[in-house]
Structures are given as structure tokens and as C-alpha cells.
Amino acid sequence: MFVIALAKGRMMEQSLDLLASADIRFSENVATSRKLIFDAQDGEHRVVVVKPADVPTYVEYGAADAGIAGLDVILESRADLVQPLTLDFGRCKLAVAAPRGVALSASENPTVRVATKYPHIAMEYFNARGIPVEIIYLSGSIELAPLLGLADRIVDLVESGRTLRDNGLEIVEVIVESSARLVVNRASYQTKRGEVLKFIDALNKAKSCASSI
Amino acid sequence: MKAFTQIPPGTQILIGRAARRRRALEQAICSVFEGWSYEEIVPPIFDYYDVFIKGMGTGLEEQVYRFIDRDGNILALRPEFTSLVAKTVVTRFSKATRPIRLYYSGEVLRFEKPRGGRQREFAQIGIENFGSNGKSSDIEILLIAVEAFQRLGIADFQINLGSVDFFGGIVDRIDLPEGQMAKLKQVLNLKDQSGLESLLQELPLEERRKEILRAIPGLTGGREVLRQARSLIRNQRSVQALDHLEEILEVFENVGLARHLTIDLGEIQGFDYYTGILFRAYVPQLGFEVANGGRYDGLPATFGEDLPAVGFSFSLDRLEQIATPKLEVDDPAGEAIDGEAFDKALQLRSEHKAVRLCL
Numbered sequence: 001m002f003v004i005a006l007a008k009g010r011m012m013e014q015s016l017d018l019l020a021s022a023d024i025r026f027s028e029n030v031a032t033s034r035k036l037i038f039d040a041q042d043g044e045h046r047v048v049v050v051k052p053a054d055v056p057t058y059v060e061y062g063a064a065d066a067g068i069a070g071l072d073v074i075l076e077s078r079a080d081l082v083q084p085l086t087l088d089f090g091r092c093k094l095a096v097a098a099p100r101g102v103a104l105s106a107s108e109n110p111t112v113r114v115a116t117k118y119p120h121i122a123m124e125y126f127n128a129r130g131i132p133v134e135i136i137y138l139s140g141s142i143e144l145a146p147l148l149g150l151a152d153r154i155v156d157l158v159e160s161g162r163t164l165r166d167n168g169l170e171i172v173e174v175i176v177e178s179s180a181r182l183v184v185n186r187a188s189y190q191t192k193r194g195e196v197l198k199f200i201d202a203l204n205k206a207k208s209c210a211s212s213i
Numbered sequence: 214m215k216a217f218t219q220i221p222p223g224t225q226i227l228i229g230r231a232a233r234r235r236r237a238l239e240q241a242i243c244s245v246f247e248g249w250s251y252e253e254i255v256p257p258i259f260d261y262y263d264v265f266i267k268g269m270g271t272g273l274e275e276q277v278y279r280f281i282d283r284d285g286n287i288l289a290l291r292p293e294f295t296s297l298v299a300k301t302v303v304t305r306f307s308k309a310t311r312p313i314r315l316y317y318s319g320e321v322l323r324f325e326k327p328r329g330g331r332q333r334e335f336a337q338i339g340i341e342n343f344g345s346n347g348k349s350s351d352i353e354i355l356l357i358a359v360e361a362f363q364r365l366g367i368a369d370f371q372i373n374l375g376s377v378d379f380f381g382g383i384v385d386r387i388d389l390p391e392g393q394m395a396k397l398k399q400v401l402n403l404k405d406q407s408g409l410e411s412l413l414q415e416l417p418l419e420e421r422r423k424e425i426l427r428a429i430p431g432l433t434g435g436r437e438v439l440r441q442a443r444s445l446i447r448n449q450r451s452v453q454a455l456d457h458l459e460e461i462l463e464v465f466e467n468v469g470l471a472r473h474l475t476i477d478l479g480e481i482q483g484f485d486y487y488t489g490i491l492f493r494a495y496v497p498q499l500g501f502e503v504a505n506g507g508r509y510d511g512l513p514a515t516f517g518e519d520l521p522a523v524g525f526s527f528s529l530d531r532l533e534q535i536a537t538p539k540l541e542v543d544d545p546a547g548e549a550i551d552g553e554a555f556d557k558a559l560q561l562r563s564e565h566k567a568v569r570l571c572l
Contacts, residue, residue: 060328062500078326084430086407187495187502189404190373190475193433204406 002045002195005059005067006030007052011180014089015068019047022202044195056081056183065188066199071178072157076118082184084200088207090180092159094121096172099146115145116155125155125175143167223324223333230542231533235336237542238365238532239318242338245361246316249353251340254315256297262289265296267515276323290322295512295524298341303516311344311520318529330501330530339506339526343513346521348460351490351508354523355461358494358504359470361527366539367496370503373433373477374492376458377507379442380481382450383425387418397426401481404430432478435471436462442478457490486512492525496535503531 004024006015012031019025024040030047038047050058055069056077072094074081096114111132116122119135126133136151143163145151157178158164158171182203189196220226227235243253262279278290291297294317306313318338327333340357342350355372362370380401389397393416400408409430413423425445432438439459446452458476465471480493491507506525513520547569550557558568 060500081403083403083405083408086405184404185500187500190433190477190493191371191495191497193475200406 001039002066002192002199003064004045004047004199005050005055005064005069006047007055007067007069007073008049009052011052011068011070011090012049014087015180018068018087018089018203018206019045021206022199024202045199053077059183059185062185062187064185065192065196066182066184068180069183071176071181072118072121074181074183075176076120078120079183080186082186082189083181084184085182085203085207087180087182087203090178092157092178093171093174094118094155094176094178095158095174096122096125096153096155097143097158097164097169098153098172100168100170112153113151114153114155115142115151117142118155121175122155143169223327225332225334230544233544234533234540234542235529237540238529238537239338241364241540242361242527243316243318245357245364246340248360249314249340249357251314251316254298254301254317255319256291256294256301256317258320259288259290260297260300262287264300264516265289265292267296273323276325278322278324292323293321294319294337294339294526295341295509298524299343299513299522300516302341302343302520303513303518306343307518312350313343314340315343316340330534331528332530336529337526338529339524341522341524343520343522345523346508346510348457350521350523351457352461352464354506354525355465355474355492356468356470358492358506358525358527359473362473362494364539365532365537367535367537370473370494370496371475372473372492372494373475373480374458374461374490375477375480376454376490377487378454378489379446379451379458379478380429382448382452382454383422383429383446385450386448387422389416398481401426401429401479404479406430429481430479433475433480435476438476438478454489461490489523498535499531501528501531503528503535 006012016030024042024045026038026040026047028035028038030038030049036049040046048058048064052069053073053076055067056074056079058064059067059081060079068087070090074083111134112126113134113136114122114126115136115138117139119137122135123133136145138145142154142156145154146169147167153172154169155175161171164170182200184196262277265277266274273292277292280288282288298315298317302313302315316339320334320336322334324333340354342354355374358372384394396412400412409427413426416423428441428445432442439455439462442455462471462474462476465474486509487507488510489508492505493502494504495502504525504527508523510521513522545567547567548561549569549571552571558570561568
């Protein structure tokens, strides 16, 4: 059985569409069911549904052979994974943002306070630029932090940029352009090589068909 | 008080059956090593920091537990064995007959995020062979690894064998700025087909070279991989690497072990350290490699003598996570005897029988 971890939420529908176009289909609606494990009709694949940030963990440990996760989540996890394919959905930017207008002026504060769901990425970004930083970990509504004076800046995902605008924030710098990736466990890549390559190939084909439409 | 009730992160405690199983695993593997005439070496748990840093190179510094002695020397708890063993061989065995065969078993310490069943203190058991650089020493090491798996009753294991010189021969001929070379290695390490393709479009390389780089992630499998690789490359270093791998594969075919060997030219991790063959061993039940090794001819020279060297180690903590059907773990089932029957206890013990006093 080849186990694939999919992320609940914004990338679920497109991940399932991609699997379907690679002929991996399910008799139930994976996106709406409350179950967490689904066997595909082909009898060869199994999907497990986990929180987006957990996909790299399941795959790194081999609890799932492969998974579909955003690059943002993969980088934050620091998991050692094979990443054979970039997929064409889940596009967004991981960016540093600040209240409009103050973005370019040097802060009075010697240490920049940054609110984020991505503490590792944010720390690395500011360290690499020699900017003293205090990371404030939040698990949601990051845009709120600068408005209430909790943080000077935020590091967060930006899809359309509307949430930022509506909260008086603007992008200072894009850290990374993220999109969905196929990730594979390093040992599975070797011990289930035939299945892995078949799966990569099928997704690759499905992906190029979709983009040519 | 915290120190009395908690344990520091990354440590582990083996008790009872788990400890007996660890010991049984160690003994089984040691007996395989001894069966191939390897002598045990018990190196110190700490040495000068420079021993490990010079030996293992960059990337490891941050993971080393170090401290300063009263004379101001920087010492470190061993983060691996190979450097220690290599140093000992150079300093103590300079006149010994070659090859020098040594095995070790013990804990190493690294300040890293515990993962894959490895804590900050974890157990390694392995061998080092110094002073012989022929293909026979490479094959000897591989056969020992195979026998260790078999001894434990692990029927389904896979050794992925590659060579630093195959990829080395290719990049020798590619002149790229450091940043792009690092990027190239990164996408190859991730086996990132999409990333490789977009990087290749930026790189000022001949189409033929791009063709080679594009093929690398897929160069894993049996004999056909060697054929495919030969059709792509002409440089001498890579060709010799392929010849060498083919010779090893032939031996494995002749002794009926080829099903355990996968030629893997697509793996480029661990390249700063190894100088010839390198390999990793996997079992289907575990998401992490259980053993790795290879040739590191450059290391002994760091300590003053240019000696060829090849070796590998098992991660005991990871082996413990998989089924080892042939490993016998004795349960101490002592005969229950009266708590005051000391004569009887001594009598039974003199016959090497287990006893359990009912206290």
C-alpha cells in the first residue's frame, strides 16, 4: 500500500483533482468526510488527511510514503525529504509585511518584533540580514499583531494581498514564492522505487495535461 | 528540583527487555565483525574538539557538545567514531601490517533535533578498514553489512551503492559560480525535477551536459543504470567509477546477493566526506536509513598519514525499531527458591542456572 498524506484545507480539492487525473479515485468524498484514512479504488493507494503543517512530518518519518504540501510548510518543518515535483496550485507568497508607510523607515526599536506562524523561516530571514529580531509565534490572524502594537512586522502567507490591504499592511519583501510540492520519504523513494516513480510520472502527466488546457 | 525529576531532552534510558535486546543486537553484529577478523577498539568518549572538526568538516560544528579543560583546551564529546578511530590508527598503528581492521560500538552525542528514533545520544556500531584501496576492501565491507542483516533475520533490506567519483567527474567539467553549483547540488539532493529543469534553463551549459544532469536523479536501479550512465558520460573519472561499481555488482551477482544491491548514482548527499564508493542501507519498515558508509581516503591524511580507508556503521537505535526475527533475546527466567535458601542458590549458580530468591 502506497500512503499519501494530503493537507486539510485550501489545497485539498486541487490535490484530489490531481490524484483523480492520475486515476487515483475514492468512493467517498475525501474533502467532506470526517474519516481520516481513505483507500483508493485501485486498491494500491491510501490517502491520509492531516493538518497542512504535519504533512512533512508524516512523510519524513515514513508514516506516509508521499505527501502534497506547500513549500512554506516544507521549509518551516526543516524535514529532510525528496521533493521531486513542483505542482501548479497552492500558489502564494511568504512575505514580510509591515503597516503601510512605516515599512521603509528604520524602526526606533533596536530589535524588530515579528509575529508569525513561521518562526524558523522568519528567524533565518532576519538573521541572514543581520537584523536583531524577536519572533512572536502566533497560530492565526497574524495581521492583527502590528495593529495592536504586539509586533512591528509580520511574516505570513499572502495569496491575493487583500487581507493585508484591508488591515493597513503592505509587503516589505517576498521571502519565497510558494506552491504545492510533491514530497516523498527518502527511504520509500529507495525501497518502493517502482511505485514512487510510477506515482511521480502519473502526477507529472496529470500536471502537464492540466496546464495545457 | 528539576535535575532529580526530569531528564535532559534527547537522552534515553533502556531497561529490562529493551536493554537486553540492545545487548543481543550488539553481540550479534560484533560476532559478524569478528568473523571477518575485525578487532574491537574502545575509544574515549571525549577527545580534542579539532579531531572531530578536522575529520568531519563543516556542518557538524554546531552539533558538537564541547567543553574546556583546566588547561584551556577545547574538548568535545564524540559526535562520531570514524575520526577517533582514524586518529588512533595513524598515531598508534604506524608500523602495523595493513590492512588494519577495527570495529567499535558505543554512544555518540550530537546536539541536534531528535528525529528518526535517534536521540541526542545515540548508538552506533561499525567497522573501519585502513590501508587497502582495492575493490576487494569495498566488497568486504559490503558483504559484512549484508551478513549482519542476515544474522538478525532481516531478509528484506536494500543497499544503495553509489560513487562520489561519478558525480565528481561530471562537475569537474562544469564551471559554475559557487552559488549556482550549490543550487545545482541542492536540487539534485531533493531530486527536484521541476527545480532542476528551471535551473538548467538558466545555466550556460552545453545541451549534452544538461542532458547528463537531467538524467542523474533517475540513475538508480540494476545493471541497466550502468549502461545508461555509460551512454551519457565520457570523462575518465566517472567512467572509472562506473567500472568499479560494475565490478562490485558482478561479485554480488556471482555470490547470489545482487537482489540486495541497488546501483544509485542519483544520491549526492554526504559528498564532502567520502572519496569513492558510498552506500546507505534501507529496510521497508523504516522511513530512515539504518546503515551508511563508504570510502574516505582523505581522512587519515588529516592526522598525518595518507592511508586509504573504508567503513560503515549501523544505527543501533534504528535497528531496534525493526523486526529482527533471528535475534534471540534471553529472558532471565530464574528458578524461584526460598528467600533464605542461600546454599541452594549457590549450588544452582555454580551450575550456571538462573535463580530468583523470593524475598
